[in-house]
Amino acid sequence: MKGIRWLAEHLDISIGTVSRALNGKPDVNEDTRRRVLEAAERLGYVANQSGRALRKGSTGVIGFMMQTGREITGQGDIFFMSVFDGVQTVLARHKLDLVALLCSSEEDPDDYLKRMVARGFADGIILSATRRHDARFDFLARHKIPFITLGRSLTDVGQPWIDLDFEGMAEMSIERLVRAGHSRIGFVWPHGELNLGYVFTERCRQSLARHGLTLAEKNIFRTNPSEAGGYAVARQIKDSDEPPTAIILVNETLVTGLYRGLEEVGLRPGRDIAVIGRQSPQARFLSPSLTGFELSLRDLGIALAESLLSTMPAYAGLYPDAVRRTLWPMALVEGDSG
Numbered sequence: 356m357k358g359i360r361w362l363a364e365h366l367d368i369s370i371g372t373v374s375r376a377l378n379g380k381p382d383v384n385e386d387t388r389r390r391v392l393e394a395a396e397r398l399g400y401v402a403n404q405s406g407r408a409l410r411k412g413s414t415g416v417i418g419f420m421m422q423t424g425r426e427i428t429g430q431g432d433i434f435f436m437s438v439f440d441g442v443q444t445v446l447a448r449h450k451l452d453l454v455a456l457l458c459s460s461e462e463d464p465d466d467y468l469k470r471m472v473a474r475g476f477a478d479g480i481i482l483s484a485t486r487r488h489d490a491r492f493d494f495l496a497r498h499k500i501p502f503i504t505l506g507r508s509l510t511d512v513g514q515p516w517i518d519l520d521f522e523g524m525a526e527m528s529i530e531r532l533v534r535a536g537h538s539r540i541g542f543v544w545p546h547g548e549l550n551l552g553y554v555f556t557e558r559c560r561q562s563l564a565r566h567g568l569t570l571a572e573k574n575i576f577r578t579n580p581s582e583a584g585g586y587a588v589a590r591q592i593k594d595s596d597e598p599p600t601a602i603i604l605v606n607e608t609l610v611t612g613l614y615r616g617l618e619e620v621g622l623r624p625g626r627d628i629a630v631i632g633r634q635s636p637q638a639r640f641l642s643p644s645l646t647g648f649e650l651s652l653r654d655l656g657i658a659l660a661e662s663l664l665s666t667m668p669a670y671a672g673l674y675p676d677a678v679r680r681t682l683w684p685m686a687l688v689e690g691d692s693g
Contacts, residue, residue, distance in 0.1 A: 418477035420456040422484050441656020465490050486548045503663040508550050515662045520682040522558040528631045529562035532601045541574035541599030574599045582612035589616025601629035629693030644690035
């Protein structure tokens, strides 16, 4: 790697002149500028980004914090990669870069975030996997770091957020299933203390109550948001004394495992048990076809990035109409499973 000092010595020009030429300053002779740029390309000069970031007081990086590990395998491939694409589409307009901050499921997410902030790693942060009570919000607010959350929490510091419309999904699912004659309806609770589990369950209970029905605790299945987790739920359903006749899954990775597990225990979706889930690329190949909810993940990523940048002084003027807080709609795609 060739630094600016080496380049200046090679051209027998001061470091200051080389720096001004590389950065397009107007007070550099055009012949000199041409010599510097040609030599930089020919000799493989690479700018010291850490030094430049230190001088500017910024890193040019936006961090996207997500959790990884055996308990949530598959989630990144299906969900986050498309969201990342949308985020980077916006960041590229401003020569900003997206970096995934991967917190292991075996590490406390609060400690992980503190370590990343201490390193001055990013100018802004997108948080996912928001918990019912989430200390990360207060921490980032105290340190005056711009951030947006993919999801809500009872913790609220006034930050922008975008959350999937799990309430709408709950209401539409319950209404559809009740109309079809179901009264014993189950739900798969996602991993840990994620706020979406509480939000979805509360709305399911409210929707069922309008029909004089309840959500039985024994029909709330807790498992990891993975194919293996869905597979395990099928066994629990089979072994239940009074199993649900319909089940709703808010996590898309559970669906394929549930289908496989139901097949092995002799239950067919749409015939023996109604299944409503979230659409994914893998779900397109399921038989019977899945009744599920879909959304544009790339557009979600674009909205997240624009909303975050609208809170940062250097970019706020470019995004005056960016959403601050919204529920992201999901559309029901009718299939044969429920």
